Amino acid sequence: MQIEIDDSPARIQRDVVWAWLSSAAYWGRWRDRATVEAQLDAAWRLVGAYRSDTGAQIGFARAASDGASFAYLADVFVLDEHQGTGVGRGILRRMIDEGPGRDFRWSLFTRDAHSLYAEFGFAAPDETAMVRPAGPARR
Template sequence: MTEPATVPPDYELDDDPARVDRDALWAFLSEQAYWARWRDRAVVERQLDAAWRVVGVYERATGRMVGFARAAGDGVSVAYLADVYVLPEHRGHGLGVALVRAMVDEGPGATLRWMLHTNDAHGLYAKFGFAPPNDQYLERPRRLPEAAAGGAG
């Protein structure tokens, strides 16, 4: 087991889905996230509603959500880590490490098999045991909806 998730005193982690700022989440995913541009707001809302677990990072003084992670899974054996971010102006304080640690190593997901797709931050995820798949792992790539097939994704 790794160290408990620690955040600077100006921030807090919370896994209450009701606290997620849906407008802030949509703003980041639709404007800044390279991996989410094919989604429309209705898709993001459905993903959030269906999430097995969410963890947010919030400024203590304002309550503003400045980071987020979502997990899909069965809650028993597997989980998929998605939509992990910390706003650029809040990076460099260990919030990304704390966020992933809270999601993956703490709480109900600590013993699950975790999966993830990412083009960046491999060093962060390696701290939590993420590595290239072995020869037992197969995957069918995502098929974008017709309307989004020409967009980034």
């Protein structure tokens, strides 16, 4: 089966993205559909993976950025039946190495797929990194 990797926001199948993020994403099932839609609308880049024969979306990644030097990678997924076939690498290659942010400082939060992300230069934070965890508004 042939796979197409595309960074056209218009091609993203929002129902597929919503279905996966709302049911399978350990990191973001708390989001409602309106929040996911707003994140898609505001994204700096969206990359999708599609079956060439049917056009069905099988993978996805989203990035937020200042457009100059920093990008945050989020919501990366490949449908279970297509994992281990190189689709994730293709999505990351298009998003990071082949996109306008190839020389940016990238960040992401994940508890899995560390070896895959390492192939694209991600490593444990250094002494300059600090993180404020998500949570209720602080006053």
